[in-house]
Amino acid sequence: MVKASVNNSHTRDKIFKAATQVFEEKGFAGARMQEIADRAGINKALLHYYFRTKDQLFMAVFQVLLRKMFEKITAIFQADLSFREKIKLFLDQHIDFLIKNPNLPMFLLNEMSVNPAVNDGVRERLNYGGLRDLIYEKHAKELKGYGIRKSDMPQLMITIISMSIFPFAAREMIAVMMPQMHDNRKFNAFMEERKGFAADFIFSALKHRKK
């Protein structure tokens, strides 16, 4: 068999998955290299053999996860659909995605907030200005019909995104107020219900908006 070049990609993958788990659960400061090694079923020295430092390992994981999240958010808005259809599709797909990755929002938001330096590497790649212009120009008529000016786009986009992300980020706070939300199935059902609720809410708001 041919060797997978430098580094055994199987081991590298085990490490990456373990690191993703631990960082997502505990955050950078709370994560322990020993625990990552344990979960990957390897020695701590081997961990450092594949990823020299904790920072390097973290950045590798962080960048992959951040891109994963942003791709999900932006991909839909590139499609050739009406704005209304896009919102519906976005909520459906993004909530599905987050049900499978429930810790992702809090992990990303917190790490970006606690250590803003992590954003330096990705800033160029995540160009919102382009997306906003694209969206606004593509849907100029529809949006103007709703009384949305270009300058309203940031408020609108953040409102839409928060509809799916916020409940996951705030899940524990929600569970404190509504104990039944500790049950995974009930929380997921709540998010399934939210697909429709949020879509209706947004459409109604847009249609009826003060101009």
Place this chain on the structure above:
Amino acid sequence: MVKASVNNSHTRDKIFKAATQVFEEKGFAGARMQEIADRAGINKALLHYYFRTKDQLFMAVFQVLLRKMFEKITAIFQADLSFREKIKLFLDQHIDFLIKNPNLPMFLLNEMSVNPAVNDGVRERLNYGGLRDLIYEKHAKELKGYGIRKSDMPQLMITIISMSIFPFAAREMIAVMMPQMHDNRKFNAFMEERKGFAADFIFSALKHRKK
């Protein structure tokens, strides 16, 4: 002069303020007792003299901040106003509050998420069921007119709360997409603008809602 009883309350206060700062900035795992002592202008031993352990100090800070946040959220909904007026008042006051405490949302949400044990102490105090019933019964007519059933209340309340909290929690992510948001004044202006945007958005959605 009379002694302030056991413990010098001035020193205690300095410690508490320093701890609040450091915990808010770095989170529990990232905070260092040495840094808290430094910022309070005291010795690390004295820190442990006032608060025996890091956990105790953290819980003291956490509980105060959590209560501060919840009081702001719930107080307004107890008042004797129409639901519509309450939403407007809530957005105005809560956004004002968060502009003065911009790190609070991320701190609370993250700590609750990373270490759910912190919630045990406050669970009883933060009874949402009571609040929800109170609100729904107080505004039954108005809400039914909007097509909101009692079972819709969780979705609605979370949507309203996220309008003010989410942009603060997601500030760094927002700033990655819209670099001008790094500027405090521009971000605060954005949140001032949001008071009106969110209120209009919610009212319009309610008025025009599918039933």
Place this chain on the structure above:
DNA sequence: ATTCAGATTAACCAACTGGTCAAAATTAAA
């Protein structure tokens, strides 16, 4: 079978971190 680069490990280390302790300083009362 030998070789040799790459993969894996056990043992180790220096720096950091939360926490302790005994002594010193401060304060208010006697």
Place this chain on the structure above:
DNA sequence: TTTAATTTTGACCAGTTGGTTAATCTGAAT
């Protein structure tokens, strides 16, 4: 001024943590 309690400090300690090193193992090519 003396006394006794409280407050503050410098020095110290044990456990943890990220990271290193030298030795060993593995497996494919010679």
